[in-house]
Amino acid sequence: MAPPPRQWAGKSGLPDVHRRIVLALIAVLAAVFGAPSAAADTVAHGVASQHIKKLGEEAIASLRTPGLALEAREARLRKLLVEGFDMAFIGRFVLGRHWRTASPDQQSEYMQAFSEYILKVYSSRLGGYAGETLAVVSERPAGDKDMIVNTRIERPSGPPIEAAWRVRVADNDPRIIDIAVSGVSMAVTQRDEFASVLQRNSLNGLIERLRARTDKMAASR
Amino acid sequence: MTGVRVPRRLTAALALALLAASPARADFEAGWEAYQRGDFAAALAAWRPLAAAGDARATYNLGVLYDEGKGVVRDDAKAVELWRHAADKGFAPAQHNLANSLIAGDGVAADYREALAWMHRAADQGLARSQYTLGKMYAYGLGVARDPAQAVGWIRKAADSGDVRAQYNLGKMHRDGEGVARDLGQSASWFRRAAERGYAQAQAALARRYAAGEGVARDPVQAMMWTVLAARQGLERADAQRRSFAAQMSPDDIAQAEKLADRWRPRP
Secondary structure (H helix, E strand, C coil), rough: CCCCCCCCCCCCCCCCHHHHHHHHHHHHHHHHHHHCCCCEEEEEEHHHHHHHHHHHHHHHHCCCCCCCHHHHHHHHHHHHHHHHECCHHHHHHHCCHHHHHCCHHHHHHHHHHHHHHHHHHCCCCCHCCCCCCCEEEEEEEECCEEEEEEEEEEEEEEEEEEEEEEEECCCCCEEEEEEEEEEEEEEHHHHHHHHHHHHHCHHHHHHHHHHHHHHHCCCCE | CCCCCCCHHHHHHHHHHHHHHHHHHHHHHHHHHHHHHHHHHHHHHHHHHHHHCCCCCHHHHHHHHHHHHCCCCCCCHHHHHHHHHHHCCCCHHHHHHHHHHHHHHHHHHHHHHHHHHHHHHHHCCCCCHHHHHHHHHHCCCCCCCCHHHHHHHHHHHHHHHCCHHHHHHHHHHHHCCCCCCCHHHHHHHHHHHHCCCCCCHHHHHHHHHHHHEEECCCHHHHHHHHHHHHHHCHEEEEEEEHHHHHHHCCCCHHHHHHHHHHCCCCCC
């Protein structure tokens, strides 16, 4: 197998984008789930969203729980990400045309590896939470199915960040399907990176690499 | 007692080492507490001198900070370098992570053969996660010829140590007769072990065993309960399965299964 590109999957020049997305994510969770807001009223209605809201409140509470171990906080955010995002939709989008040519087994293995990868990337950055706040600036429908919620994140450590959340509301079950920070879409960025890996590697190669990334162990005492 | 003459310089070195031991431990702990608080810069500052003095665990932890970009700009090559130092000293988690960087090609050219060698060393030290990954390398033929029997052997070791992914995989291997005799009873019992710990894939697989009555007595309510638990964790396949089971069940049985799922708690 050809050696993979040295940099891939959210690395070269991207840590900053990822970091901003995570800050935005944490702040929006605080805003959507932690306090009443325009976004919460529009996006959150019905039984399924009450369930998500409850999970969100638990996660925000845990973010503010002193003495809870880092790994436990990461595990709680993980659970929230699973509830809040449409990981299957994002996973398919990111794989692009390769999704259709994959065997059912490959699709299932890829999806497992991809969601683990995304969950690890985002939850492992939780430790950077430092009192960011989020304000909903505006919202508008996008297409038939989606809402875009524009937000501004104020942070103690630097200039504010503009983040736009694309939320698909189907069957009263709102799910985040993309985040754009300063106009850069996370899903599109990730899709471009995977495409460049797949130019040189098989889909199985991509899956193995995603697995290896998420199989790494955490800091040790 | 004749006694052994210890050179004075060595005695002094030993005394120094003993003296140094507890402050080093205190520094390590200070780093650990900072890490847990999310103050990664402070963790880095505490661990860096220990790593420079040759402490394998501190060196490994520094590698994790570089790999995840915590308190530093993310630098995969630096992480690999640090893990290699700690791995050479025999620190199993460093051997495991170095092997994974070599599989992924993170910060180093991908090299399955070298990855296999490091994964072997960590697995030989009893690290369940490494035993599992090593088993998968034999199963896929990564860095070595495909060897289903070796694969089962290593995955079984990891499963016995409680690795849920290994337990699930062993369930599949027994179900499919892959590297081991086909045995549906064994298969269901390994799926159950991982399912009871909360592993979604195993919950969905156990649900199918109950639905088909393969390796367990057929039980639609149990099948529904397990697939509901897996679907609640976001497993798409389980969600589809839930709908297809529901089409063949009475509302009372579905409600009963949902109630069981609400009450269910993972085994620690």
